[in-house]
Amino acid sequence: MDNRPIGLFDSGVGGLTVLKQIQEILPRESVIYLGDTQHLPYGDKSKEAIIRFSIENTKFLLRQNVKAILVACNSASSVAVEVLKETFKVPIIGVIEPTIKCISRKKTSSVLVIGTMRTVRSGVYQKKLQELNLGIEIFGKDCPLLVPLVEEGAFLNKGSLLYNALISTLEYYLGEYRGRVSHIVLGCTHYPAIENEIRFVMDGVELVDPGECAALELKEILEKNNMLSEEKNRFEKFFVTDLSEKTVEVAKIILQKEINIEEIYLPES
Ligand code: DGL
Numbered sequence: 001m002d003n004r005p006i007g008l009f010d011s012g013v014g015g016l017t018v019l020k021q022i023q024e025i026l027p028r029e030s031v032i033y034l035g036d037t038q039h040l041p042y043g044d045k046s047k048e049a050i051i052r053f054s055i056e057n058t059k060f061l062l063r064q065n066v067k068a069i070l071v072a073c074n075s076a077s078s079v080a081v082e083v084l085k086e087t088f089k090v091p092i093i094g095v096i097e098p099t100i101k102c103i104s105r106k107k108t109s110s111v112l113v114i115g116t117m118r119t120v121r122s123g124v125y126q127k128k129l130q131e132l133n134l135g136i137e138i139f140g141k142d143c144p145l146l147v148p149l150v151e152e153g154a155f156l157n158k159g160s161l162l163y164n165a166l167i168s169t170l171e172y173y174l175g176e177y178r179g180r181v182s183h184i185v186l187g188c189t190h191y192p193a194i195e196n197e198i199r200f201v202m203d204g205v206e207l208v209d210p211g212e213c214a215a216l217e218l219k220e221i222l223e224k225n226n227m228l229s230e231e232k233n234r235f236e237k238f239f240v241t242d243l244s245e246k247t248v249e250v251a252k253i254i255l256q257k258e259i260n261i262e263e264i265y266l267p268e269s
Contacts, residue, residue, distance in 0.1 A: 002227040005009055005030035005067040005235070006218070007061030011042035011052075013240070014073030014147070017072040018095070018211035020255075022070070023216040026222070028230040028236045032064045036266075038241035041147065042075040043116025043188070050118065054080035056266045060239075067227055070218055071095065074115050074187045074210060078122040091221050098217035099185060102130045102208055110137035112177050115187030118144045118247075121159035127189055139181065143188075150190040151246075155197055166194065170201040183208055193254055231237030239264045247259045 006026070010021060010164065012035045019058040022031060039045070039053050054076045068091040071077045071084070077094030084092045103111065113125040129138050149155075154166040174184075178201075185208045186192055191203055192209050199207065222228045236259075240247055243263035252258055 001230050002063055002067050002222075003030070003075070003229045003231040004067040005032045007032050007034070007058075007064065007066030008146065008203060009034040009036065009057040009061060009069070009074050010072040010189055011035070011053075011075065012037050012040040013247055013254060014150070016254045017189055017192040018072035018214065019236070020192075020213040021209070022218070023213070026219055026228075028229045028231055028234055029222075030229065030231060031236045032061060032066055033236065033238045034060055034237075034264075035247070036238040037247050038266075041116065041223075042073055043118045043144070043147065045075075047079040047118075047122070050076050051080045051083050052161065054084055055087065058084050058092070060264065062088065062090065064237075066090065068092070068222065070214055072211065072214075073168060074189060078119045078124045079208075080119075085111065091225070093214060093217055095214045096124055097127065097227065098213040099125070099187075099208060099210040100132065102127065102213035103183065104132050104134070106183065106206070107210075108134060108136050110139070110166040110181045111183045111185060111216055112139045112174075112181040113185040113187050113193065114141050114143050114146075114173070114191065115185075116147070119143060119187050125185060133154075136184065137175060139183075139264055141173055141177070143169075146171050146188060146194070147171075147188065148191050150193050151250045151253070155194045156253065166197055167201060170197060174198070174202055178202060178223040186210065190254075238262065241266055250253050
Protein backbone atom coordinates (compact mmCIF):
# COMPACT_ATOMS: atom_id res chain seq x y z
CA MET A 1 0.00 0.00 0.00
CA ASP A 2 1.18 3.52 -0.78
CA ASN A 3 -1.17 6.42 -0.03
CA ARG A 4 1.02 9.09 -1.60
CA PRO A 5 -0.58 10.93 -4.54
CA ILE A 6 -0.11 10.31 -8.22
CA GLY A 7 1.49 13.17 -10.17
CA LEU A 8 -0.18 14.15 -13.42
CA PHE A 9 1.13 16.78 -15.78
CA ASP A 10 -0.01 18.38 -19.00
CA SER A 11 0.82 21.47 -21.01
CA GLY A 12 -2.38 23.04 -19.66
CA VAL A 13 -5.73 22.01 -18.27
CA GLY A 14 -6.72 19.75 -21.19
CA GLY A 15 -5.19 16.90 -19.16
CA LEU A 16 -8.18 17.14 -16.84
CA THR A 17 -9.81 14.67 -19.25
CA VAL A 18 -7.12 12.22 -18.09
CA LEU A 19 -7.85 13.08 -14.47
CA LYS A 20 -11.47 12.04 -15.08
CA GLN A 21 -10.24 8.61 -16.16
CA ILE A 22 -8.05 8.29 -13.06
CA GLN A 23 -11.01 9.22 -10.86
CA GLU A 24 -13.01 6.45 -12.45
CA ILE A 25 -10.39 3.73 -12.76
CA LEU A 26 -8.39 4.49 -9.61
CA PRO A 27 -10.99 5.98 -7.25
CA ARG A 28 -8.84 5.73 -4.11
CA GLU A 29 -5.88 7.62 -5.53
CA SER A 30 -5.04 11.21 -4.62
CA VAL A 31 -3.73 13.34 -7.46
CA ILE A 32 -1.45 16.33 -7.82
CA TYR A 33 -2.11 17.96 -11.19
CA LEU A 34 0.28 20.36 -12.86
CA GLY A 35 -0.59 22.31 -16.01
CA ASP A 36 2.38 24.09 -17.56
CA THR A 37 0.17 26.89 -18.87
CA GLN A 38 3.10 29.27 -19.09
CA HIS A 39 4.46 27.20 -21.99
CA LEU A 40 1.11 26.18 -23.54
CA PRO A 41 0.70 24.99 -26.26
CA TYR A 42 3.29 22.22 -26.41
CA GLY A 43 1.81 20.99 -29.69
CA ASP A 44 3.80 23.34 -31.89
CA LYS A 45 6.99 23.55 -29.77
CA SER A 46 10.30 21.86 -30.56
CA LYS A 47 11.16 18.49 -29.11
CA GLU A 48 14.03 20.03 -27.11
CA ALA A 49 11.81 22.65 -25.47
CA ILE A 50 9.17 20.06 -24.54
CA ILE A 51 11.83 17.84 -22.96
CA ARG A 52 13.11 20.79 -20.86
CA PHE A 53 9.60 21.71 -19.70
CA SER A 54 8.77 18.08 -18.93
CA ILE A 55 11.86 17.70 -16.74
CA GLU A 56 10.90 20.77 -14.69
CA ASN A 57 7.30 19.55 -14.39
CA THR A 58 8.52 16.17 -13.14
CA LYS A 59 10.88 17.75 -10.61
CA PHE A 60 8.01 19.85 -9.25
CA LEU A 61 5.75 16.81 -8.86
CA LEU A 62 8.51 14.86 -7.14
CA ARG A 63 8.90 17.72 -4.67
CA GLN A 64 5.22 17.12 -3.84
CA ASN A 65 6.17 13.56 -2.90
CA VAL A 66 4.23 11.76 -5.63
CA LYS A 67 4.68 8.00 -5.96
CA ALA A 68 4.32 7.81 -9.74
CA ILE A 69 3.91 10.19 -12.66
CA LEU A 70 1.51 10.05 -15.56
CA VAL A 71 2.34 12.32 -18.48
CA ALA A 72 -1.15 13.25 -19.64
CA CYS A 73 0.03 15.37 -22.55
CA ASN A 74 0.32 13.50 -25.86
CA SER A 75 2.86 15.98 -27.22
CA ALA A 76 5.12 15.47 -24.17
CA SER A 77 4.50 11.72 -24.22
CA SER A 78 5.63 11.63 -27.87
CA VAL A 79 9.01 13.21 -27.26
CA ALA A 80 9.91 13.33 -23.56
CA VAL A 81 8.82 10.20 -21.69
CA GLU A 82 11.91 8.14 -22.51
CA VAL A 83 14.19 10.92 -21.20
CA LEU A 84 12.10 11.22 -18.03
CA LYS A 85 12.26 7.46 -17.44
CA GLU A 86 16.05 7.54 -17.80
CA THR A 87 16.39 10.56 -15.50
CA PHE A 88 14.02 9.83 -12.61
CA LYS A 89 13.46 6.80 -10.41
CA VAL A 90 9.70 6.75 -9.76
CA PRO A 91 7.41 4.91 -12.18
CA ILE A 92 6.69 7.27 -15.10
CA ILE A 93 4.21 6.48 -17.83
CA GLY A 94 3.08 8.42 -20.85
CA VAL A 95 -0.11 7.90 -22.80
CA ILE A 96 1.39 6.34 -25.92
CA GLU A 97 2.66 2.88 -24.85
CA PRO A 98 -0.57 2.10 -22.96
CA THR A 99 -2.64 3.15 -25.99
CA ILE A 100 -0.65 0.83 -28.24
CA LYS A 101 -1.28 -1.95 -25.73
CA CYS A 102 -5.03 -1.18 -25.76
CA ILE A 103 -5.12 -1.30 -29.56
CA SER A 104 -3.15 -4.54 -29.70
CA ARG A 105 -6.05 -6.16 -27.80
CA LYS A 106 -8.69 -4.93 -30.22
CA LYS A 107 -9.87 -6.24 -33.55
CA THR A 108 -8.54 -3.48 -35.75
CA SER A 109 -8.35 -3.12 -39.51
CA SER A 110 -7.11 0.46 -39.77
CA VAL A 111 -6.24 3.23 -37.33
CA LEU A 112 -6.24 6.99 -37.64
CA VAL A 113 -4.19 8.90 -35.08
CA ILE A 114 -5.30 12.50 -34.57
CA GLY A 115 -3.46 15.03 -32.44
CA THR A 116 -1.33 18.16 -32.40
CA MET A 117 1.36 18.80 -34.97
CA ARG A 118 4.08 17.66 -32.53
CA THR A 119 2.35 14.37 -31.73
CA VAL A 120 1.35 13.43 -35.27
CA ARG A 121 4.56 14.57 -36.93
CA SER A 122 6.73 12.86 -34.30
CA GLY A 123 5.24 9.69 -35.84
CA VAL A 124 5.62 7.88 -32.50
CA TYR A 125 2.09 6.49 -32.37
CA GLN A 126 2.28 5.43 -36.01
CA LYS A 127 5.73 3.81 -35.59
CA LYS A 128 4.72 1.86 -32.50
CA LEU A 129 1.51 0.72 -34.17
CA GLN A 130 3.54 -0.40 -37.16
CA GLU A 131 5.80 -2.43 -34.84
CA LEU A 132 2.79 -4.43 -33.65
CA ASN A 133 2.77 -6.02 -37.10
CA LEU A 134 -0.99 -6.33 -37.18
CA GLY A 135 -1.02 -5.78 -40.92
CA ILE A 136 -3.31 -2.79 -40.46
CA GLU A 137 -3.38 0.53 -42.28
CA ILE A 138 -2.21 3.45 -40.17
CA PHE A 139 -2.93 7.11 -40.81
CA GLY A 140 -1.99 10.28 -38.95
CA LYS A 141 -3.69 13.67 -39.15
CA ASP A 142 -2.79 16.78 -37.18
CA CYS A 143 -5.85 18.82 -36.31
CA PRO A 144 -4.56 22.13 -34.89
CA LEU A 145 -7.94 23.91 -34.86
CA LEU A 146 -9.56 21.43 -32.49
CA VAL A 147 -7.77 22.55 -29.29
CA PRO A 148 -8.97 26.18 -29.58
CA LEU A 149 -12.49 25.01 -30.42
CA VAL A 150 -12.62 22.80 -27.33
CA GLU A 151 -11.21 25.63 -25.22
CA GLU A 152 -13.96 27.92 -26.51
CA GLY A 153 -16.51 25.35 -25.35
CA ALA A 154 -17.75 24.79 -28.92
CA PHE A 155 -19.21 21.41 -27.91
CA LEU A 156 -21.41 22.83 -25.15
CA ASN A 157 -24.16 24.41 -27.15
CA LYS A 158 -25.57 22.08 -29.78
CA GLY A 159 -26.84 23.96 -32.83
CA SER A 160 -24.92 27.18 -32.06
CA LEU A 161 -22.72 28.75 -34.73
CA LEU A 162 -19.62 27.62 -32.87
CA TYR A 163 -20.96 24.08 -32.54
CA ASN A 164 -21.58 24.02 -36.28
CA ALA A 165 -18.05 25.34 -36.82
CA LEU A 166 -16.76 22.43 -34.75
CA ILE A 167 -18.71 19.92 -36.84
CA SER A 168 -17.46 21.53 -40.08
CA THR A 169 -13.89 21.49 -38.79
CA LEU A 170 -14.18 17.81 -37.88
CA GLU A 171 -15.60 17.14 -41.33
CA TYR A 172 -12.68 19.07 -42.87
CA TYR A 173 -10.07 17.03 -41.01
CA LEU A 174 -11.71 13.62 -40.81
CA GLY A 175 -14.15 13.44 -43.74
CA GLU A 176 -11.62 11.85 -46.08
CA TYR A 177 -11.15 8.93 -43.63
CA ARG A 178 -14.85 8.06 -43.36
CA GLY A 179 -15.32 4.40 -44.23
CA ARG A 180 -11.54 3.89 -44.36
CA VAL A 181 -10.69 3.48 -40.65
CA SER A 182 -12.05 1.25 -37.91
CA HIS A 183 -10.43 3.09 -34.97
CA ILE A 184 -9.45 6.67 -34.16
CA VAL A 185 -6.87 7.40 -31.47
CA LEU A 186 -7.82 10.62 -29.66
CA GLY A 187 -4.15 11.63 -29.48
CA CYS A 188 -4.63 14.95 -27.68
CA THR A 189 -5.80 15.66 -24.16
CA HIS A 190 -8.66 17.86 -25.39
CA TYR A 191 -10.33 15.43 -27.77
CA PRO A 192 -12.25 13.26 -25.27
CA ALA A 193 -14.32 16.41 -24.62
CA ILE A 194 -15.62 16.19 -28.20
CA GLU A 195 -15.95 12.44 -28.58
CA ASN A 196 -19.70 12.69 -29.23
CA GLU A 197 -19.07 15.13 -32.07
CA ILE A 198 -16.29 12.96 -33.51
CA ARG A 199 -18.66 9.97 -33.38
CA PHE A 200 -21.34 12.04 -35.09
CA VAL A 201 -19.01 12.90 -37.99
CA MET A 202 -17.33 9.47 -38.15
CA ASP A 203 -20.29 7.19 -37.63
CA GLY A 204 -19.39 3.60 -36.72
CA VAL A 205 -15.77 4.26 -35.83
CA GLU A 206 -14.44 3.10 -32.44
CA LEU A 207 -12.61 5.77 -30.46
CA VAL A 208 -9.53 4.99 -28.39
CA ASP A 209 -8.92 7.32 -25.44
CA PRO A 210 -5.24 7.37 -24.43
CA GLY A 211 -6.19 8.77 -21.01
CA GLU A 212 -8.28 5.70 -20.29
CA CYS A 213 -5.57 3.34 -21.58
CA ALA A 214 -2.94 5.12 -19.44
CA ALA A 215 -5.09 5.02 -16.29
CA LEU A 216 -5.60 1.26 -16.80
CA GLU A 217 -1.85 0.78 -17.26
CA LEU A 218 -1.11 2.84 -14.16
CA LYS A 219 -3.52 0.68 -12.19
CA GLU A 220 -1.68 -2.43 -13.36
CA ILE A 221 1.71 -0.98 -12.40
CA LEU A 222 0.54 0.15 -8.96
CA GLU A 223 -1.08 -3.23 -8.33
CA LYS A 224 2.00 -5.12 -9.40
CA ASN A 225 4.24 -3.04 -7.13
CA ASN A 226 1.83 -3.12 -4.23
CA MET A 227 1.52 0.66 -4.44
CA LEU A 228 -2.24 1.13 -4.63
CA SER A 229 -3.73 3.62 -2.21
CA GLU A 230 -6.21 2.56 0.42
CA GLU A 231 -6.95 6.13 1.41
CA LYS A 232 -10.62 6.84 2.08
CA ASN A 233 -10.14 10.60 2.05
CA ARG A 234 -8.37 11.05 -1.24
CA PHE A 235 -7.45 14.58 -2.31
CA GLU A 236 -6.74 16.47 -5.51
CA LYS A 237 -4.56 19.56 -5.85
CA PHE A 238 -4.26 21.66 -8.98
CA PHE A 239 -1.26 23.77 -9.92
CA VAL A 240 -0.48 25.78 -13.05
CA THR A 241 2.57 27.81 -14.05
CA ASP A 242 0.43 30.74 -15.19
CA LEU A 243 -3.00 31.30 -13.74
CA SER A 244 -4.94 33.35 -16.28
CA GLU A 245 -8.71 33.85 -16.57
CA LYS A 246 -8.59 31.67 -19.64
CA THR A 247 -7.06 28.78 -17.66
CA VAL A 248 -9.84 28.96 -15.08
CA GLU A 249 -12.48 29.10 -17.83
CA VAL A 250 -11.07 26.16 -19.79
CA ALA A 251 -10.76 24.04 -16.64
CA LYS A 252 -14.43 24.72 -15.95
CA ILE A 253 -15.40 23.88 -19.52
CA ILE A 254 -13.54 20.58 -19.41
CA LEU A 255 -14.55 19.44 -15.91
CA GLN A 256 -17.98 21.10 -15.98
CA LYS A 257 -17.31 22.37 -12.46
CA GLU A 258 -15.11 24.91 -10.75
CA ILE A 259 -11.86 23.88 -9.12
CA ASN A 260 -9.37 25.68 -6.97
CA ILE A 261 -6.15 26.24 -8.93
CA GLU A 262 -2.88 27.49 -7.46
CA GLU A 263 -0.15 29.25 -9.40
CA ILE A 264 3.47 28.17 -8.97
CA TYR A 265 6.75 29.37 -10.45
CA LEU A 266 9.11 26.86 -11.93
CA PRO A 267 12.78 27.60 -12.61
CA GLU A 268 13.34 29.00 -16.13
CA SER A 269 13.63 26.03 -18.46
N1 DGL B 1 -1.96 18.70 -24.12
C1 DGL B 1 -1.62 18.78 -25.52
C2 DGL B 1 -1.56 17.37 -26.10
O1 DGL B 1 -2.16 16.42 -25.59
C3 DGL B 1 -2.58 19.64 -26.29
C4 DGL B 1 -2.40 21.11 -26.05
C5 DGL B 1 -1.02 21.61 -26.45
O2 DGL B 1 -0.71 21.72 -27.65
O3 DGL B 1 -0.23 21.86 -25.54
O4 DGL B 1 -0.91 17.17 -27.09
